[in-house]
Amino acid sequence: MVRDDPDYQPRFKEVFGVSGDAITIEHVKQAIAAFERTLISGDSPFDRWYFGRDRKAMSEAAIRGFKVYMEQGRCVSCHTIAEDHALFTDNRFNNLNVGFERIAGRLPKLTAAFEKSKRAGGNVDVAVLSNANLSELGRYAVNDQWRSMGAFKTPTLRNVARTAPYMHDGSLKTLKDVVSFYSKGGRVKDKDPINAYQSSGIRPLGLSDKQQADLVAFLEALTSPAYAKSK
Amino acid sequence: MSAMNRRDFLRRTGGLIAGSALPLSLIELAFADEQQNFTFAYISDSHIQHIKGKDFVRNWDRGLIRTVGEANLMDPRPDFVMYGGDLAQLGTKAELDHGLELMSALRHDKVHYVMGEHDYYLDLGEYWERQLGPQWYSFDHKGVHFVVLNSVLTYDEWTHNRWSSGEERMAVMAGLDNPSGSPFMVGEKQRDWLRDDLSMIAKTTPVVVFSHSPLQKIFKNWNFWTEDAEQVQVLLKPFDKVTVFYGHVHQIQYNQIGNISFHSAMATAWAWPYPETYAQVDSLLPKLTVEMNRADPFFERDATGWQFVDVWSGNATLHYSLTENQPRTVAFNPKTGRPEDTVYQNDRIPPQQHF
């Protein structure tokens, strides 16, 4: 995929001096690792408060939001924070029930057709990327395992206040929408259906309006000034 | 694609390593008579639990809903579906009805049910029987003889004389290690029926038996046990190829005793850890290849799942689909004459040392 991408080609040539088939998975890994390093080191209000022990670095609301993040909100189990650094991702794949409803009813037909084209040697990347319905298959499209149905990688939350809209399909416009979605157990509206393959780490949280607002304040404290400036 | 561009998709699905390997593709085995190979889905131990009114325990509901959703994606479709028992938690009408309603979302219409102790001990299987038919029966499919037993019976004295109500009796049996429980058994009446049933079958016919408790003795304290297991095994001994499937243990087990291969089902509800093994006779020890680590309580489906079974030339290959874990496959190895994990048999994962 990367090998064929006209946008990546010149950049790989620039950095690694390779192009076309000479681009290997090692190059790709190095590029991603370099990108991630820029995200790991943070000087956000959260970093200064949590790792730097500057008690004034975060607002009261954000501090309360941190508690929701760690406890009732269950966010930290996927968007991880370690003792000495915070990636805000466990690198696992989860189906949160975002956008899946579109294909849920036709899923058996869709997967059967998908597997058939894959067996016939079709280019999966292209099939997935050119078909909005197939892209909802998520990680399943890559590994063919039912456990990965509709699952997407947990993204980091660094600078998340600056990266709206949210989720793989951009269907949630604000952080307030995201937090409300989690509180309802992966629903936009109370009565929305939950697909059979939703991650077992997601369940209704029953967060109060205040807890939700605090959680948003915490997410806003993850923006590093350097990132804010560069945009 | 609307909001997600191609790089975004790759980032979010880890799609860079997309290969052409299909882990789920059925193992290709060359047999004289391909017609006789077939696949069935095998779901077990959902423990649907009523709270009150229309409320049921969400976690157990989700396990069965997920499994049905996955089984519906099987392509080609399985010939039929087996349900291994413990559909309900306390055997009530509400629980059985709700469980059957969730099962009715299956696209496959033929389902055979096995009785679990959680289905049985409230009313001794009366409501279950009204919905699903006899508690033990047999049928034939593509040259294989299938037998379904109710292996969770026990002594009449315990069943009939000790309890002031069915609820009380059910509550005692529902506790995994309740010392007031009683060992499971098939019982004489059913063994007589089995002897008769098998007398009509050629010894070369592959026989597949379903019970809820293991028809081998593993751990008495948890009723991973059938008191008259040996007597049932004797009836199965004359046949060339026998496979016994059981639920109840909520973990992967497999074993070979003489001509009989044993396989357990994963539960859709929750995982039990491996019990301290009750060493009665060496050859009876089930083969525990990968020690079950403690399930992660955050991911409620950790260490749960279901399985589908390829039957080939009278032998079985179990494909375990595990919601939060790597899929596993346990297949009969004709060279060693026993079931083996196709990946971990020799390459064992050390058990978890700390918690």
Ligand SMILES: [Fe+2]
């Ligand atoms: Fe069970």
Ligand SMILES: [Fe+2]
């Ligand atoms: Fe059971």
